[in-house]
Amino acid sequence: MKWRGARGSRNIEDRRRMSKGKTGGVGLVGILVILVIGAVFDVDVSSLLNATGGSSVSSSSATLPKEDKAQGEFVSATLGYTEQIWDEVFRTQVGRKYNHAVLVLYKGVTPSPCGNASGATGPFFCPADRKVYLDTAFFTTLSRKLGAKGDFAAAYVVAHEVAHHVQNELGTLPKANKARQSMNKTDSNRVSVMIELQADCYSGVWAQYAESSLGVIEGGDIREAVNAARQIGDDTLQRNAGSRPMPHTFTHGTSEQRQKWFARGYKSGRMDQCDTFAALN
Ligand SMILES: [Zn+2]
Numbered sequence: 001m002k003w004r005g006a007r008g009s010r011n012i013e014d015r016r017r018m019s020k021g022k023t024g025g026v027g028l029v030g031i032l033v034i035l036v037i038g039a040v041f042d043v044d045v046s047s048l049l050n051a052t053g054g055s056s057v058s059s060s061s062a063t064l065p066k067e068d069k070a071q072g073e074f075v076s077a078t079l080g081y082t083e084q085i086w087d088e089v090f091r092t093q094v095g096r097k098y099n100h101a102v103l104v105l106y107k108g109v110t111p112s113p114c115g116n117a118s119g120a121t122g123p124f125f126c127p128a129d130r131k132v133y134l135d136t137a138f139f140t141t142l143s144r145k146l147g148a149k150g151d152f153a154a155a156y157v158v159a160h161e162v163a164h165h166v167q168n169e170l171g172t173l174p175k176a177n178k179a180r181q182s183m184n185k186t187d188s189n190r191v192s193v194m195i196e197l198q199a200d201c202y203s204g205v206w207a208q209y210a211e212s213s214l215g216v217i218e219g220g221d222i223r224e225a226v227n228a229a230r231q232i233g234d235d236t237l238q239r240n241a242g243s244r245p246m247p248h249t250f251t252h253g254t255s256e257q258r259q260k261w262f263a264r265g266y267k268s269g270r271m272d273q274c275d276t277f278a279a280l281n
Contacts, residue, residue, distance in 0.1 A: 233253060
């Protein structure tokens, strides 16, 4: 993806220079809030935890390492592209103004109304403050542990989290989360899969506009995103963790489904092709 020199987003909340001491541990309150508010957690990193170094860091120094600076610029450029694109898609396909999301960049651990964000949670969207939480260390996990290489794999992760914000703006997310509260676990997981596959489809719509409207897609980018979608399918993650895939526990969809829905959004460039709730019911 072409991103160097891009204007970037003004909606980055950079907490990477904050000292870690302030944030404390996850209290019971934090855990309850997670259950009530329905944050959208995207990767079950529990099987990778000893290897992710999620609680490394950190310093309260005023300067960031070069690599962090570059990753911050990459995320800012990507978030900026999501703003330009969803502005356009909302105008032309929804007939409404798009309110931009805020993306919190952090290192190690940081508080959120949905509980602490950390290496253990991975990136997520918190509807309570309408913010995406991302530690760019996850990109290393994505590339090295999950087998999803390339800058567009990372861009897809940002686009997917922003897609949850889009669902929240449209009312789809709160409606689905409310319905899930009165369901048994298996049914609740099924609705979760619908939410997640729709976010993948919206990420595909975003990728289509990144190509045709912004012209920032490079050779191999789409393949990187499709591969990422495959590597973080529930069946693949469970298999890689050494267990037999158990479909009733799936919350994000199989590798095949995730690739398929991303591709559907990408090929059509249309949000109305992303009705996973109708398609999977
Ligand atoms: Zn998601």
